[in-house]
Amino acid sequence: xxxxxxxxxxxxxxxxxxxxxxxxxxxxxxxxxxxxxxxxxxxxxxxxxxxxxxxxxxxxxxxxxxxxxxxxxxxxxxxxxxxxxxxxxxxxxxxxxxxxxxxxxxxxxxxxxxxxxxxxxxxxxxxxxxxxxxxxxxxxxxxxxxxxxxxxxxxxxxxxxxxxxxxxxxxxxxxxxxxxxxxxxxxxxxxxxxxxxxxxxxxxxxxxxxxxxxxxxxxxxxxxxxxxxxxxxxx
Ligand code: C5P
Numbered sequence: 001x002x003x004x005x006x007x008x009x010x011x012x013x014x015x016x017x018x019x020x021x022x023x024x025x026x027x028x029x030x031x032x033x034x035x036x037x038x039x040x041x042x043x044x045x046x047x048x049x050x051x052x053x054x055x056x057x058x059x060x061x062x063x064x065x066x067x068x069x070x071x072x073x074x075x076x077x078x079x080x081x082x083x084x085x086x087x088x089x090x091x092x093x094x095x096x097x098x099x100x101x102x103x104x105x106x107x108x109x110x111x112x113x114x115x116x117x118x119x120x121x122x123x124x125x126x127x128x129x130x131x132x133x134x135x136x137x138x139x140x141x142x143x144x145x146x147x148x149x150x151x152x153x154x155x156x157x158x159x160x161x162x163x164x165x166x167x168x169x170x171x172x173x174x175x176x177x178x179x180x181x182x183x184x185x186x187x188x189x190x191x192x193x194x195x196x197x198x199x200x201x202x203x204x205x206x207x208x209x210x211x212x213x214x215x216x217x218x219x220x221x222x223x224x225x226x227x228x229x230x231x232x233x234x235x
Pocket of ligand 1: 008010034117118157179180181189191209210211212213
């Protein structure tokens with residue numbers, strides 16, 4: 001299975017994102033475009049980045065009624081993105097319709113589910129989302145992951161620390177995309193539970209998502225290469 005590093009393009013506008021990508025003229029990379037950049041620049045930023053030869057994870061976390069979700073999926077498929085995601089809480093019917101459309105398109109698009117956002121803790125999950133008090137967060141993540149797999153999605157976004165359990169329950173082929181990666185565990189910015197690229201490999205992550213350790217590095221290309229080498233097993 002393909003393993004790769006995805007660079008999170010967390011920039012406020014297209015000019016900054018494209019200027020950062022000047023560092024990657026010699027190397028085609030996989031980047032994540034999130035809501036901040038997409039809502040500012042629209043689909044044109046996706047076309048521009050694709051034109052540079054890079055792969056795109058369009059992180060828009062779709063969550064709506066099945067019909068609207070299907071329409072959104074059609075629009076994203078027309079942009080030729082490489083990875084898209086949905087909230088598992090949108091339920092099986094929504095996820096099913098999306099994965100059916102992706103399969104019918106014959107495009108190689110990886111579809112992921114977001115399970116429980118990492119900003120939601122267990123108390124909030126019980127008190128505000130009203131998930132049964134008997135369930136711990138880990139059970140809910142696993143149950144959403146199962147629902148996603150049964151609905152035809154390719155994988156989930158999760159912490160690298162959760163990968164062994166997910167793979168054990170859902171199989172090696174079920175893709176795990178893991179943010180919260182730091183080479184230096186003492187320099188974690190606002191991330192709470194960080195994992196090194198090497199440990200992410202050992203834990204079985206398929207893709208790691210890395211933002212600031214690359215975007216804020218003095219030499220982003222070198223930082224990217226070092227992280228990639230460590231993740232893929234060169235070091
Ligand atoms: O800069 P940093 O490496 O922390 O960026 C991580 C990226 O992954 C950001 O775009 C962040 O929004 C995203 N992400 C995350 N944790 C999640 C889901 C997404 O850090 N649970």
